[in-house]
Amino acid sequence: MVNTNKPSVKLKVSNLSINYGEASALRDVNLDVYENEIFGIIGPANSGKTSFLKTINRMDIFTPGMKVVGDIIFNGTSLDQWRNVYALRSRIGVVFPLPVGLPLTIYENVALAPRLAGVKNRTELDIIVERCLTRAALWDEVKDRLDSLGSMLSGGQQQRLTIARALSQEPDLLMLDEFSIAVDPVTTMRIEDVLKELKHEMTIILVTNLVQQAYRLADRTAFFLMGDCVEMGNTEDLFSGNVQDERTRDYIEGRFG
Amino acid sequence: MSNSPEINIFAESELNISNKKTEGLFRILYMMMTWLLILPVATILAILVYKGGPMISFEFLFSNPIKGMTAGGIFPALIGTVWLVSVALLFSVPLGVAAAIYLSEYAKDNWFTRMINLAIINLAGVPSIVHALFGVGAFVLFFGFGTSILAASLTLGIMTLPVVIVSSYESLQAVPMAFREACWSMGATRWQTIRRIVLPNSVSGILTGVILEVSRTTGETAPIMFTGAAFFLPYLPESVFDQTMALSLHLFVVSTQVPHVPEGLPYGVALVLIGMVLTMNAASIAFRTYLRGRKKW
Numbered sequence: 001m002v003n004t005n006k007p008s009v010k011l012k013v014s015n016l017s018i019n020y021g022e023a024s025a026l027r028d029v030n031l032d033v034y035e036n037e038i039f040g041i042i043g044p045a046n047s048g049k050t051s052f053l054k055t056i057n058r059m060d061i062f063t064p065g066m067k068v069v070g071d072i073i074f075n076g077t078s079l080d081q082w083r084n085v086y087a088l089r090s091r092i093g094v095v096f097p098l099p100v101g102l103p104l105t106i107y108e109n110v111a112l113a114p115r116l117a118g119v120k121n122r123t124e125l126d127i128i129v130e131r132c133l134t135r136a137a138l139w140d141e142v143k144d145r146l147d148s149l150g151s152m153l154s155g156g157q158q159q160r161l162t163i164a165r166a167l168s169q170e171p172d173l174l175m176l177d178e179f180s181i182a183v184d185p186v187t188t189m190r191i192e193d194v195l196k197e198l199k200h201e202m203t204i205i206l207v208t209n210l211v212q213q214a215y216r217l218a219d220r221t222a223f224f225l226m227g228d229c230v231e232m233g234n235t236e237d238l239f240s241g242n243v244q245d246e247r248t249r250d251y252i253e254g255r256f257g
Numbered sequence: 258m259s260n261s262p263e264i265n266i267f268a269e270s271e272l273n274i275s276n277k278k279t280e281g282l283f284r285i286l287y288m289m290m291t292w293l294l295i296l297p298v299a300t301i302l303a304i305l306v307y308k309g310g311p312m313i314s315f316e317f318l319f320s321n322p323i324k325g326m327t328a329g330g331i332f333p334a335l336i337g338t339v340w341l342v343s344v345a346l347l348f349s350v351p352l353g354v355a356a357a358i359y360l361s362e363y364a365k366d367n368w369f370t371r372m373i374n375l376a377i378i379n380l381a382g383v384p385s386i387v388h389a390l391f392g393v394g395a396f397v398l399f400f401g402f403g404t405s406i407l408a409a410s411l412t413l414g415i416m417t418l419p420v421v422i423v424s425s426y427e428s429l430q431a432v433p434m435a436f437r438e439a440c441w442s443m444g445a446t447r448w449q450t451i452r453r454i455v456l457p458n459s460v461s462g463i464l465t466g467v468i469l470e471v472s473r474t475t476g477e478t479a480p481i482m483f484t485g486a487a488f489f490l491p492y493l494p495e496s497v498f499d500q501t502m503a504l505s506l507h508l509f510v511v512s513t514q515v516p517h518v519p520e521g522l523p524y525g526v527a528l529v530l531i532g533m534v535l536t537m538n539a540a541s542i543a544f545r546t547y548l549r550g551r552k553k554w
Binding site for chain 2 (some may be wrong): 057059062064086087088089090091092093094096098100102103104112113115116117162165166169
């Protein structure tokens with residue numbers, strides 16, 4: 001996808017560094033994420049990808065010893081200026097590596113975010129639940145057992161449930177952290193199709209350790225290595241060998257990692 | 258291969274045989290230790306049932322003691338124990354669970370939190386007679402409750418607080434962190450997360466701890482002796498400001514303080530007391546089994 005006119009910036013990260021006590025997890029990262037794109041982040045384990053996601057929805061405050069320096073601007077407002085972190089988090093959907101089906105029924109898993117936001121009307125909730133489950137490609141499989149436990153679904157179904165749950169927040173930004181780690185290839189493909197659809201409605205940050213997944217989905221891709229953002233550019237360019245840093249080429253071609 | 262000497266690779270070596278012997282030895286040793294544990298419990302129960310069993314009757318359970326407590330029943334003591342335990346729970350459960358929620362869900366790991374934890378451990382180590390004297394000083398005299406159910410129950414409550422806190426804390430901690438993080442990342446506050454996810458999934462453990470606590474409170478004698486339990490009071494208490502008889506103290510009295518008590522009477526009282534405790538323990542185990550069956554992850 002080529003944007004002719006300059007796209008608007010959804011998320012602007014400047015000079016971001018993250019430390020855990022003495023250990024440095026991320027150093028001086030600068031990047032922009034544009035509206036309605038899938039922004040891929042690839043890189044081996046321990047590169048600071050997950051720490052990066054944590055800072056965006058201010059989950060860093062729950063991690064003792066995590067120090068964040070730098071500026072992140074979301075929807076035009078610096079995170080320091082977002083007075084209400086709860087409102088910020090409700091705008092950002094998160095999908096974790098291992099599916100976290102909350103110990104609630106399938107229905108309540110998806111209805112939780114609207115309930116937290118104060119929606120009480122049952123009809124309204126019914127509509128939200130059906131819409132989100134449909135968009136996450138799970139509705140047909142669970143529509144007859146919405147009252148059974150979400151945590152009893154299979155891994156792939158649970159991951160789609162967590163995507164439905166994230167969608168129920170009506171987020172502007174969806175962050176997926178290695179979502180396919182515990183999911184079979186067929187379900188992965190289904191979720192990837194869902195993401196391609198969702199791109200038209202929201203911005204997506206996709207952290208993945210599958211290089212090919214970034215190639216299939218991401219419009220632009222950043223390569224993180226050992227806490228540095230080594231390179232960032234159009235996915236097409238990176239995967240056609242048009243790179244500035246040899247390490248990027250090596251990683252993409254599978255020579256290390 | 259055919260001309261090399263036959264080696265049976267499945268034969269047991271010296272080392273195998275000696276390992277096997279040691280294995281068997283320790284197995285039997287530990288098993289016998291465990292069986293020895295059953296012995297005192299079985300003996301106590303057997304003696305109580307043998308000697309106290311014939312005492313138990315409807316009249317014994319539901320009438321007042323008469324003739325200087327050498328005859329009649331134990332009804333006021335039975336009801337008194339129920340009063341004491343209930344009021345103690347009304348005090349210690351809300352307080353203990355609230356403290357556990359704070360320590361598990363809100364408190365940061367700093368020197369202040371560590372000091373609170375240390376205080377709780379120390380409170381658990383205070384001997385019950387010291388609690389009793391504290392109760393006299395604080396509740397009977399300072400707060401002016403007099404010797405009453407209220408003073409005795411507050412003393413019992415303070416004594417049982419550490420156990421309520423620790424068992425509730427453990428149950429809260431058993432809820433996986435991933436659930437909290439998923440909930441927080443959706444924009445939930447800590448309290449919304451506690452109310453919708455953490456508490457519903459730890460309530461079984463908290464209740465089990467509370468029930469076990471009840472059974473311990475039932476048998477305590479020292480803390481209530483000076484604070485609200487009466488030697489002999491053949492009426493039922495009408496409010497928390499009354500004194501009352503209690504089963505545990507009654508057992509002490511009829512065993513050591515009153516002359517000419519028929520031999521079976523103390524055994525009967527003890528049997529009722531231990532029966533109450535065992536019933537509550539059984540209820541707690543059954544309840545836990547029931548709730549575990551409904552565990553959601």
